[in-house]
Amino acid sequence: MSKSADAKERILTAAEKLFAETGFDATPTSKIAEAAHVPKGLVHYYFRRKSDLLTALVQRLPDEHIEPSKVVVPGDVAASLRHLVAELDHRLSKSRLLSHLLWREADTHSAVREALQARYHSIVVQVRSVILAAGAGTIAMSDVDSAAGLFALAVSYRHSVARHAEETPPPMDREVSFIADALTLGAGQSS
Known part of the structure; x- marks a missing residue:
């Protein structure tokens, strides 16, 4: 995994955990950056708005199709x-x-x-x-x-x-x- 993919994954993982614990609205992007061990600007580089993080998390849902x-x-x-x-x-x-x-x-x-x-x-x-x-x-x-x-x-x-x-x-x-x-x-x- 490249450094940029690793950083993006850490951001998503941190956002998932923090949003689940404290809620979307109560979680500032600075906390997400801190938990992901990345600069806050990098969060905004990958996800322009905080809601884009939530959209990316929705896309991570496992495939529900069962043959x-x-x-x-x-x-x-x-x-x-x-x-x-x-x-x-x-x-x-x-x-x-x-x-x-x-x-x-x-x-x-x-x-x-x-x-x-x-x-x-x-x-x-x-x-x-x-x-x-x-x-x-x-x-x-x-x-x-x-x-x-x-x-x-x-x-x-x-x-x-x-x-x-x-x-x-x-x-x-x-x-x-x-x-x-x-x-x-x-x-x-x-x-």
Whole structure:
């Protein structure tokens, strides 16, 4: 890594930590520079405005796309959703501090709010794909979109409060069972 890339990375790491601890508005760029061991002018060289730091941090979110084939158990919607949640939780654990920061700043920064909304929609699409792949021919197709949206809300809520937990949240067994049972019961009623 070059000296300039190293300095930029240190600035981003310091900003992430300080914004998560004290909030975006309460963190002066001088504190970020001090924590990154760089001159304050270098912070402004890489990030013209302090809000540009926040935008750069949003872009550091881990990729949320999970290939359905990695989590789907054919014919078993519940097991497939459990695998999906486990993979999403694993990715969350790699960015717990960043996730905390983003949930904290979503109310006051539109770029953050838009990034979290995009994450939610990405999860909806993935849940839908997993349900369709796992339950082909055995689920109520008319309910898939509602189930995907509901389950994505539960996962998103779980990740929004995970920042307060010291360890990985417990499995979503009740939620998974509810969704899987509702989809298969709905299919039985429409036959």
